[in-house]
Amino acid sequence: MADAGIVRNRMKIESAIANARAFLEVRREYRSFDAYLWGFVKGRPLQNLRRSIKQVPARTPVSDAISKDLKLRGFRFVGSTIVYAYMQAVGMVNDHLAACFRRSQVAALPRPRSSAKLRSEGE
Numbered sequence: 001m002a003d004a005g006i007v008r009n010r011m012k013i014e015s016a017i018a019n020a021r022a023f024l025e026v027r028r029e030y031r032s033f034d035a036y037l038w039g040f041v042k043g044r045p046l047q048n049l050r051r052s053i054k055q056v057p058a059r060t061p062v063s064d065a066i067s068k069d070l071k072l073r074g075f076r077f078v079g080s081t082i083v084y085a086y087m088q089a090v091g092m093v094n095d096h097l098a099a100c101f102r103r104s105q106v107a108a109l110p111r112p113r114s115s116a117k118l119r120s121e122g123e
Helices: 010-030 033-041 061-072 080-090 101-107 116-122
Strands: none
Touching: 010 033, 033 061, 061 080
């Protein structure tokens, strides 16, 4: 805790440990963490058609559901806004604006080759 080069907030350290344990439990249940997450979007990226940056939300009903489920599983520091940002970062949602040249390129990418099939096939 005295090392200035590392996280010194006890809650953050404890949450990292708790999140690692919860992650392992999800992996045991779903075989992979990505299968668990991609199951919330049925294995396909959500394609939103936003015309303005003002239309891009900070959270959605899907990120609310993931956040709630993660918390029930023992994860900490996983609010809906953080979850939605993660969804954008890993390609679970395409929020490129309609006029953005990358929107159609991202939308045309092949379906992710993840283990999401494991969860969706079990339903």
